[in-house]
Amino acid sequence: xxxxxxxxxxxxxxxxxxxxxxxxxxxxxxxxxxxxxxxxxxxxxxxxxxxxxxxxxxxxxxxxxxxxxxxxxxxxxxxxxxxxxxxxxxxxxxxxxxxxxxxxxxxxxxxxxxxxxxxxxxxxxxxxxxxxxxxxxxxxxxxxxxxxxxxxxxxxxxxxxxxxxxxxxxxxxxxxxxxxxxxxxxxxxxxxxxxxxxxxxxxxxxxxxxxxxxxxxxxxxxxxxxxxxxxxxxxxxxxxxxxxxxxxxxxxxxxxxxxxxxxxxxxxxxxxxxxxxxxxxxxxxxxxxxxxxxxxxxxxxxxxxx
Ligand SMILES: Nc1ncnc2c1ncn2[C@@H]1O[C@H](COP(=O)(O)OP(=O)(O)OP(=O)(O)O)[C@@H](O)[C@H]1O
Ligand SMILES: [Mg+2]
Numbered sequence: 001x002x003x004x005x006x007x008x009x010x011x012x013x014x015x016x017x018x019x020x021x022x023x024x025x026x027x028x029x030x031x032x033x034x035x036x037x038x039x040x041x042x043x044x045x046x047x048x049x050x051x052x053x054x055x056x057x058x059x060x061x062x063x064x065x066x067x068x069x070x071x072x073x074x075x076x077x078x079x080x081x082x083x084x085x086x087x088x089x090x091x092x093x094x095x096x097x098x099x100x101x102x103x104x105x106x107x108x109x110x111x112x113x114x115x116x117x118x119x120x121x122x123x124x125x126x127x128x129x130x131x132x133x134x135x136x137x138x139x140x141x142x143x144x145x146x147x148x149x150x151x152x153x154x155x156x157x158x159x160x161x162x163x164x165x166x167x168x169x170x171x172x173x174x175x176x177x178x179x180x181x182x183x184x185x186x187x188x189x190x191x192x193x194x195x196x197x198x199x200x201x202x203x204x205x206x207x208x209x210x211x212x213x214x215x216x217x218x219x220x221x222x223x224x225x226x227x228x229x230x231x232x233x234x235x236x237x238x239x240x241x242x243x244x245x246x247x248x249x250x251x252x253x254x255x256x257x258x259x260x261x262x263x264x265x266x267x268x269x270x271x272x273x274x275x276x277x278x279x280x281x282x283x284x285x286x287x288x289x290x291x292x293x294x295x296x297x298x299x300x301x302x303x304x305x306x
Contacts, residue, residue, distance in 0.1 A: 116132030147223055224257060271288060
């Protein structure tokens with residue numbers, strides 16, 4: 001469980017279903033109109049990726065993330081640190097969730113637990129009905145690589161490779177020779193508006209452009225879920241807004257689930273829902289519904305986080 005997420009930790013995926021969720025303690029109620037897509041819309045979207053797994057209860061909307069009673073205690077040489085205590089959170093496919101909270105509130109810990117990079121001390125986390133903590137190391141690594149896209153604050157691009165080679169890296173590392181590799185890489189670079197920069201190395205790209213390459217790479221395997229820990233932490237406000245808009249577009253147009261940790265209300269405002277952590281607990285949620293209302297998020301966040 002201690003393996004570091006790498007460029008190849010990306011994934012094959014799942015189609016979207018709907019937005020909003022009942023019975024989740026307010027974490028992910030209906031957003032974006034809260035409707036379920038029509039059957040033909042679901043079918044059309046499902047052709048985008050591998051078939052969606054059936055929900056445990058066919059009557060309920062399928063959850064992509066189901067966090068129940070999660071506690072995380074870090075054991076150091078001298079003492080225990082309680083990072084999360086009793087977190088419940090459910091997320092439906094196709095939702096863009098922002099996690100906000102002050103430094104040390106447990107945001108990264110929660111994201112790492114979702115990514116199976118560390119195991120909960122108590123409670124359980126299901127990603128597409130799979131409990132990563134109960135998998136073998138190898139199965140967990142493969143699950144992460146094939147079903148998740150992970151984006152880092154510092155982009156994690158290989159400096160000696162071009163943008164296109166960095167996007168293709170998960171397949172290179174996996175030893176996969178895909179006949180459609182060039183077309184797929186260019187499709188992704190077009191999505192992030194970098195098709196003209198395919199042959200450029202990271203040092204010839206701005207921070208925002210490097211992060212867009214990293215996002216394209218995270219999408220290579222058509223992941224169901226993208227986890228991003230402060231992806232705009234090194235970027236100025238204009239570049240940050242481009243990244244948030246891109247993430248919102250990926251969630252809306254491709255139906256992918258995105259969980260993004262951010263410190264910035266302006267970033268949270270692009271999300272469907274903001275989950276606020278304080279001292280390792282979910283203290284509330286905000287519903288900017290992707291409307292970009294940073295003032296609403298800033299005000300609501302101040303009330304919840306302090
Ligand atoms: N490996 C670790 N060993 C011991 N304590 C840890 C470890 N990782 C995190 N912690 C502690 O757990 C708590 C939550 O940390 P976490 O990194 O999840 O916070 P965060 O909300 O992401 O903060 P930041 O905004 O500064 O990134 C903090 O008190 C932190 O010191
Ligand atoms: Mg953190």
